[in-house]
Amino acid sequence: MKQILDILKKSSDYVSGEKLGEQLSVSRAAVWKEIQKLRKEGYEIEAVSNKGYRLLGGDMVYNKRALEEGMETKRMGRSVHFYKEVSTTNDCIRTLALEGCEEGTLAVAEKQTAGRGRRGKAWKSPMGTGIWMSLLLRPHIQPAEAPMLTLLGGLAVADAIEEETGLKAGIKWPNDILINGKKAVGILTEMDCEISQVNFVILGIGINVNTKTFPEELDGIATSLLLESGKTFSRRYLVQAIMKKLENYYDIFLQAGSFAPLIGEYRKRCITMGKEVCVTGKESFTAMAMDVTPEGELVVKRLDNGKEEVVFSGEVSIRGVMENGK
Numbered sequence: 001m002k003q004i005l006d007i008l009k010k011s012s013d014y015v016s017g018e019k020l021g022e023q024l025s026v027s028r029a030a031v032w033k034e035i036q037k038l039r040k041e042g043y044e045i046e047a048v049s050n051k052g053y054r055l056l057g058g059d060m061v062y063n064k065r066a067l068e069e070g071m072e073t074k075r076m077g078r079s080v081h082f083y084k085e086v087s088t089t090n091d092c093i094r095t096l097a098l099e100g101c102e103e104g105t106l107a108v109a110e111k112q113t114a115g116r117g118r119r120g121k122a123w124k125s126p127m128g129t130g131i132w133m134s135l136l137l138r139p140h141i142q143p144a145e146a147p148m149l150t151l152l153g154g155l156a157v158a159d160a161i162e163e164e165t166g167l168k169a170g171i172k173w174p175n176d177i178l179i180n181g182k183k184a185v186g187i188l189t190e191m192d193c194e195i196s197q198v199n200f201v202i203l204g205i206g207i208n209v210n211t212k213t214f215p216e217e218l219d220g221i222a223t224s225l226l227l228e229s230g231k232t233f234s235r236r237y238l239v240q241a242i243m244k245k246l247e248n249y250y251d252i253f254l255q256a257g258s259f260a261p262l263i264g265e266y267r268k269r270c271i272t273m274g275k276e277v278c279v280t281g282k283e284s285f286t287a288m289a290m291d292v293t294p295e296g297e298l299v300v301k302r303l304d305n306g307k308e309e310v311v312f313s314g315e316v317s318i319r320g321v322m323e324n325g326k
Helices: 004-010 017-024 027-041 064-069 089-098 147-165 225-229 233-256 260-269
Strands: 044-048 052-056 078-084 108-113 129-135 171-172 176-179 182-193 198-207 275-278 287-292 300-301 307-310 314-320
Touching: 004 017, 004 027, 004 052, 017 027, 017 052, 027 044, 064 078, 064 108, 064 233, 078 089, 089 108, 089 129, 089 182, 089 198, 108 233, 129 233, 147 171, 147 176, 147 182, 147 198, 147 225, 147 233, 147 260, 182 225, 198 233, 233 260, 233 307, 260 287
Parallel strands: 078 108
Antiparallel strands: 044 052, 108 129, 129 198, 171 176, 176 182, 182 198, 275 287, 275 314, 287 300, 300 307
């Protein structure tokens, strides 16, 4: 099957079933069966009488084979588990992690039925429009250091989006990526750990790529790469770009033993800096976002008393940007 695909990829014109059969020393009937298998994988192959077969829309093909073949990494995304429909890709990776799968294993789905964001919020994951994926990491770090992987993931995704689409992607601390003030990406990091060691980390990433519409309640809050650019994008190329960026940043993080070498790049991307924010948690207050520490914490200056505080968790919304939702 791979041989037929390779031949069709290299040809700009139709290739007859007879020619394919001759090159591969198989019957035309066998060629037809393999063509049908490729179609089931998601490849769009045109068949015309007296002409043969032609591969269409190659850049938009999105499946296990296409993702793995174009992956320019050493370990991130080299092993892809591709699903048509799952509850969540984070759940898939958790199962694979407990089965002993290696670091860099990637779960990708066409649709999630129970996609979720931080604090249990729902994440819409319709069929065939976005990137819904989760990556397995096995870093030798302390549990308290794991939140820095969320920042690392956000930085990698923002860089890849800008590189692949030309759109300016900003990070809303700690894990949302906004384009023109609207949310296009959510990142959900989950961890399995013991008191003093991390067993594994799941980096879940949801990207609205070619989504054309959103529910009314998300109007003015959510967006997609298509809506912001007017163009459709190859999800495959974007996944591959993210894995390449992420592997590089992850290696820097592990070698340094901290997020410090990347904090400068993160600060440049972080649109929360210098903005008035609402902080909700045990206590709610408004403040000015001042900085992000090398540990990934947000430093804010309260407007009510002028004191600086470090925000470890909780909701932080930028005044005037996504105030009605996350």
